Amino acid sequence: QQQVKQSPQSLIVQKGGISIINCAYENTAFDYFPWYQQFPGKGPALLIAIRPDVSEKKEGRFTISFNKSAKQFSLHIMDSQPGDSATYFCAASIVEGKLIFGQGTELSVKP
């Protein structure tokens, strides 16, 4: 019940394309859903986050879509760029401070 399942494990997208990464959860008590971005040799960093009272949040080329009834949320990267190549983690929080992370998606954007 505490798991967050992320797919796909890896993704290859052409420059200018749309990258889509999906996550699913079981526990309806989760109330905070962030996405973290990690470049090789670095720690993860917060990219964008959403709370369950909204269905979508957009920041620049990055959008989170949230479907409460389906218990799913996804990250869309519009106009994907080679600089977006990184590992992306979804996460969910039930208790103040503690995050449950998905397994990660390695994104490669080809020029």
Place this chain on the structure above:
Amino acid sequence: DAGVIQSPRHEVTEMGQEVTLRCKPISGHDYLFWYRQTMMRGLELLIYFNNNVPIDDSGMPEDRFSAKMPNASFSTLKIQPSEPRDSAVYFCASSSRFDNEQFFGPGTRLTVL
């Protein structure tokens, strides 16, 4: 602020040796987290502290692992004795009680031979 500081950045040791990883969280943050990252298991939460008190250590793999936070600006993660399967990147992160965002350090890459 310099962000979360971890030391050492790289550690190579032999099986059976004691390893101590260090972390300085962002000043003013109330929460401190220790994570382990491997290809097989992804990003695992080992333990986290709130106001220097351990709250949840259910992710600590076994008694060989211990963590302390003697004050608000310093934490250690100790492995004794170390084993090859402990080889991983260990991250420290901190966050404020006013915001869920966790700020990660650069990590310590541990190799146990």
